[in-house]
Amino acid sequence: MQATPTTKKWSDIKGLAAVTMDMGKRVGTIDDFYLDIQTHIVPGFVVKTGLIGHRSMLTNAIQGIGDDALTFTNEDALIKEGDEPILKSAFKGRDILGYRVLSEGGTVVGTLGNIILSINLPQGIMVTGYELTGGLRERFSNRYPTFTIQQIVRYGQDVLVVPDAVAVELMK
Template sequence: MSALMQATALVGRPVVTLAGDEIGQVKDVVYTVADGRVTGFTLAGRGLLAGPLRRALPWAGVHAVGPDAVMIRDEDVFTDRDELAERTELRDHNLIGGTVLTEGGTALGTVDDVVLDIGASADVVGYRLVTSEAIPPAGRSVLLPLPGKVAASGEALVVPESVAGLVVDDLAEFTAAVRSVRSVPEGERSCA
């Protein structure tokens, strides 16, 4: 069973061991752009004003991502924050605010959030963006299904021309949209 959620909804969620102890809260969702796979979470201490923690949570240490808490087996599952970042090219953090460009060079909007499909693994399946004039009316918040691999940097995300027509308004519509995007054979997709 898996569930769609937005990365920002995970930020601040408490990280709790099965023994019931709170370790901290989710700070950032870390993933590799190449395959869209979530590799783990960086953590902040407990409480609103707590700072970042040295230790980070690799995805392998996650027991379950629930609506109220991220459950972990015990305190032995952590890795060093830098180690997690090294295995990962980019953090979602850096993508937020980046421009979404089509292969034809049209700016569709700016990245506002990342849509994750969380089950046994956690994958990036799309982005939330604030639209430009290319998707009228401009300034609208929409969800963009991710068509497999895309090229991304801290500056921009380059997507196929065709996805502009696939944007949806909410997570309910998103599931169907992702399915239709993924049903396009690999060869018919143009690669950036």
């Protein structure tokens, strides 16, 4: 039976307990994720294992992402970032949060405040969209302007560029 994809915001995953299924042991908390900006695939997560310790985990080791924990096979799934080439070349989620969203015409639309992920285990996890930070009105309504990865023209060093028509919709 194939799992149905679930959408989660990065803010709902960050800070989850990372728990091994073989021993039922909490080994840390989810601290960040890796992103291949060409494919929008999330190849792994960063697990904070102590006060200053971090390890990486490939997404193929993940068994589930719930409201309270991310579960994975066993502690052997925690690796050093440098041991996996795909992780070394990937962006980190924290580097993208805070990017400015810019229209092709050069107008700043806003700032990235959250990332929308499609969770389809065991197949994989990928970014499907982004959410802008909002003002007082958005915070009260808990509704923030969002756009999909298909609406991105390019990733820059500090900005995401969207078409002018998308920018107009986001600024409404």
